[in-house]
Amino acid sequence: MIREWLVALVILFGAFFMLVAGLGLLRLPDLFLRMSATSKAATLGAGLVLAAAAIYFNEEGITARVLAIIFFLLLTAPVAAHMIGRAAYFDGVPLWEGTLINELRGHYRTSDHELVREAPPSPEFFIPEGKEGEDS
């Protein structure tokens, strides 16, 4: 009985974090902020829901499977977020107008996507930004 209520608590927390991830994806102002909501909150939510399943079934085989899924999610979510964020930056996805600093501006060579520390101010290092709300 106690275990069932523990499962209920953990699963509701997980579902809450998943809802927060969805709301963040819908409401935040630009792609990079949205990604910070989805990659962290959604991974935490999925991990909590999976942990709830492990507590509920309470068998070694299922716990091992659940731990494998959680480990895999923790391994892949940052890699996927990094890849898609990098691709979006090269694609010229506009930053939010309230962004204070863009430390990568003028440091990526557009021809081979190489990061150069001491880059000369030339159009070779300029990534054209798209317009806000422009579909592609």
Next chain:
Amino acid sequence: MKIDVIWTLALVIISLGIVCAFLRLIRGPSLPDRVVALDLVVTLAIGIIVCYAILFNQPAFLDVAIIIALISFLGTIAFAYYIERRVR
């Protein structure tokens, strides 16, 4: 009987998250936004599958969650690869 309500409630909450992600998938505005939204939909689908496994006491459904997590990672990496190399 009473505790089943909580797992149905968790399913409802996760479904609301999926609705939010789908609205972002429709609205865009850019292609990477849609890819991120699709990635979130898949992650929330894992949550739905696990809730379903608990609700109907069927641990075999957890295998589906493994496969979906694997495939969604490959899909996102492929999308990122082609978005980075496309010419506008």
